[in-house]
Amino acid sequence: MFKIIRKILFLFDAEKIHVLSLNMMSLLSASGLLELFIKKRINAPVTVMGIEFPNAVGLAAGLDKNARHIDALSQCGFGFIEVGTVTPLAQPGNEKPRLFRLPKDEAIINRMGFNNDGVEALIENVKRKRENCVLGINIGKNKDTPLENAVDDYLICMQQVYSFADYITINISSPNTPGLRELQHGDGLSALLEQLKIQQSALHKSTQRYVPLAVKIAPDLSIDEIEDIAQRLIAAKIDAVIATNTTNSRPLTLSHKNIAEETGGLSGKPVLGISNTVLKQLSRALNGKMPIIAVGGISSATDALDKIKAGASLVQIYTGFIYSGPKLIHDCALVIKNH
Numbered sequence: 001m002f003k004i005i006r007k008i009l010f011l012f013d014a015e016k017i018h019v020l021s022l023n024m025m026s027l028l029s030a031s032g033l034l035e036l037f038i039k040k041r042i043n044a045p046v047t048v049m050g051i052e053f054p055n056a057v058g059l060a061a062g063l064d065k066n067a068r069h070i071d072a073l074s075q076c077g078f079g080f081i082e083v084g085t086v087t088p089l090a091q092p093g094n095e096k097p098r099l100f101r102l103p104k105d106e107a108i109i110n111r112m113g114f115n116n117d118g119v120e121a122l123i124e125n126v127k128r129k130r131e132n133c134v135l136g137i138n139i140g141k142n143k144d145t146p147l148e149n150a151v152d153d154y155l156i157c158m159q160q161v162y163s164f165a166d167y168i169t170i171n172i173s174s175p176n177t178p179g180l181r182e183l184q185h186g187d188g189l190s191a192l193l194e195q196l197k198i199q200q201s202a203l204h205k206s207t208q209r210y211v212p213l214a215v216k217i218a219p220d221l222s223i224d225e226i227e228d229i230a231q232r233l234i235a236a237k238i239d240a241v242i243a244t245n246t247t248n249s250r251p252l253t254l255s256h257k258n259i260a261e262e263t264g265g266l267s268g269k270p271v272l273g274i275s276n277t278v279l280k281q282l283s284r285a286l287n288g289k290m291p292i293i294a295v296g297g298i299s300s301a302t303d304a305l306d307k308i309k310a311g312a313s314l315v316q317i318y319t320g321f322i323y324s325g326p327k328l329i330h331d332c333a334l335v336i337k338n339h
């Protein structure tokens with residue numbers, strides 16, 4: 001049935017349908033009907049970063065940027081939901097069109113540019129959620145904030161979301177905010193992480209609650225860069241790393257040659273190889289000292305299991321969910337449970 005619905009939805013503009021589908025899902029969820037269409041969440045608890053996750057398959061950031069659809073998405077069977085990326089102030093993001101489907105490749109190219117309603121609006125939405133799900137909140141910087149002041153934006157967001165998140169993701173890897181990925185490198189990265197850890201420690205004391213920090217990295221990194229990042233994350237005592245975001249690269253195998261020329265981050269099936277290469281290199285560099293949440297290109301249960309076998313403790317899905325629907329979550333969680 002999902003295939004038929006998808007065929008119809010894919011006839012229309014990608015971003016409009018994205019918003020419409022999420023609104024429809026939330027309506028079904030609120031009326032209690034969504035559960036009738038979807039299999040029960042796979043129960044396969046796993047503890048990572050000190051948090052118990054009902055299963056190892058999460059929703060990746062970017063689908064629910066303003067945390068408006070947590071209940072509906074959670075009812076789809078995810079073991080955890082990551083909302084955001086949210087920035088201190090609301091911002092419109094890049095000009096439309098900025099979201100492109102590559103159906104033959106089961107891929108997406110996006111240059112959304114952190115369109116979101118700002119951190120205060122996100123918190124109001126989080127307060128309204130009814131589902132008791134594990135919630136990650138992914139934070140970033142406003143486009144207009146100069147890179148040298150980026151840390152201020154992360155600190156503002158962290159301060160605001162701390163009491164509402166089970167974990168917080170520091171997104172320094174979106175390709176669509178100019179300069180953001182530079183934060184992944186060298187002493188600048190260590191300085192950023194140090195500031196974040198100082199604030200985490202202060203918030204831990206004042207709230208009596210430790211909220212782990214995860215750092216999300218890009219797939220477009222050399223092995224030397226991955227090793228350097230890994231050592232800096234360990235030194236800063238970061239709680240987890242999320243690998244990977246979308247890629248700037250364009251595999252030659254892409255069928256939609258004209259769409260492939262669009263600027264933006266590529267996600268979905270064609271990213272699996274490059275994302276897994278980073279995962280394996282990262283796993284070797286971290287040597288078990290930090291859990292990895294693996295994301296990028298999962299379009300089957302085997303893909304998810306391969307990421308676990310390559311060293312991931314949890315996985316996340318975005319584009320595969322758009323192409324395959326909730327069944328993919330169920331299949332991935334089941335195969336990981338039985339592994």
Ligand SMILES: Cc1cc2nc3c(=O)[nH]c(=O)nc-3n(C[C@H](O)[C@H](O)[C@H](O)COP(=O)(O)O)c2cc1C
Pocket residue numbers: 060061062063065084085099108110112114138171174216244245246266267268269271295296297298316317318319320
């Ligand atoms: C339309 C779109 C928007 C995204 N927005 C964000 C975002 O705001 N923050 C973030 O950390 N990742 C974002 N991502 C990246 C995903 O979270 C994920 O890391 C990436 O798409 C690879 O996973 P996938 O192949 O399963 O989609 C976005 C991806 C897509 C397709």
